[in-house]
Amino acid sequence: MPSRFQSVTPGARLSDQVADALAAEIKAGRLAVGAKLPTEAVLVAQFAVSRTVVREAVSRLKSLGLVDSRQGSGVYVRPQGFAPLNFDARYAVSKSAVVQMVEVRRGLEAEVAGLAAERRSADDVQRVRQAIEALNEAVRQGGDGVNEDVLFHRAIADAACNPFLISTLEYLSQFLRGATQVTRANEARRADFARQVAEEHERIYQAIAAGDPVAARAAAAGHMDNAIRRIELADPAFWQQQGEALARPLTTALSADPSR
Incomplete structure (x- = not known):
């Protein structure tokens, strides 16, 4: 049995403190695989927090793959194995979060472009061309081009003919789209x-x-490098007027429970 939990302290988000304390018990083996978490009422009393805070903490543990709910029974520690892919919103702070997500894109986009150059069909090339034209037209019409930019990169991914890579990009799209909105703006x-x-x-x-896969990888990686440079060179007024607001959905996505 885990030791009695201490009440949380002001400062950091309460649900994060509760989740971290429970996760520490699980990782240390004091809450073993198959063990039932203390009831919601017990956790509320021991941590001195509301039921909402406890539920948010448990939701985070579920998103991390540490626990599972059993209908009508409770919440139990699950076998660990490989940790699922997740992002901690506490490290996603506006400008730095956008730069970090573009860094994630850099490796992926370079490989996608290289594979696309190796495997593309004539139809693939045409779709990428059409995506560029659609993006350019959206910009000419005064739009932000976010949707068209996403579709341009998706057309390249389709040409790479790697379903696992495409699935990875689709999963990451909830985060990458937020970064794209900021860079485009x-x-x-x-x-x-x-x-x-x-x-x-x-x-x-x-x-x-x-x-030419070598040139394609270099061009895609260079595009991401330059996107980071452009963010670093952004007028401070941009972050005061638009950047912070546009980055907020990114941090919201990172905070969300991906199991929902």
Whole structure:
């Protein structure tokens, strides 16, 4: 049996404190596989928090794959094995979160572009071309191009012909889309940024169309490097006026329970 829990302290989010304390008991083996967590009422009393806080903490443990609910019985520690992919929202803070998500994209997008160059069909090349034209037209019409940008990168992923890679990108899309919204909004504020993005997209396309995986990987990685540079060069006013608000859905997505 775990030791009696201490009440939480002001400061960090209460549900995070409760979840961390329970996770520590599980990882230390004091709450063994198959063990039942203390009841909600007991946790409320010991941590001196509300039922809502306890439920949020348990929800986080579920999202981390540490526990499972059994209908009408309670919450039990589950076998661990490999930890599921998850992101901790406490480290997702506006500008730095966007940069970190673009860093995640850099490795993925480079590999996707390289595989697309190796495996693309004529139809794939045409779809990537059409996606670029749609993106350019959206920008000409005064739009932010977020949807079109996402579809451009999805067309490249489809050309890579790797269902596991596509599934990974689909899972990450809930986070990557938020970062794309921020980068697109920033790039739209400066004509030189917008021109650079269009040129980078064109280089990726040309490498894929030419069947040159080395050039495609380099172009895609360079595009992500430049996206980070453009975020770093963003006018501070951008973050005060738009960036923080646009980044908020990113941190919200990171906070959400992906098991729901």
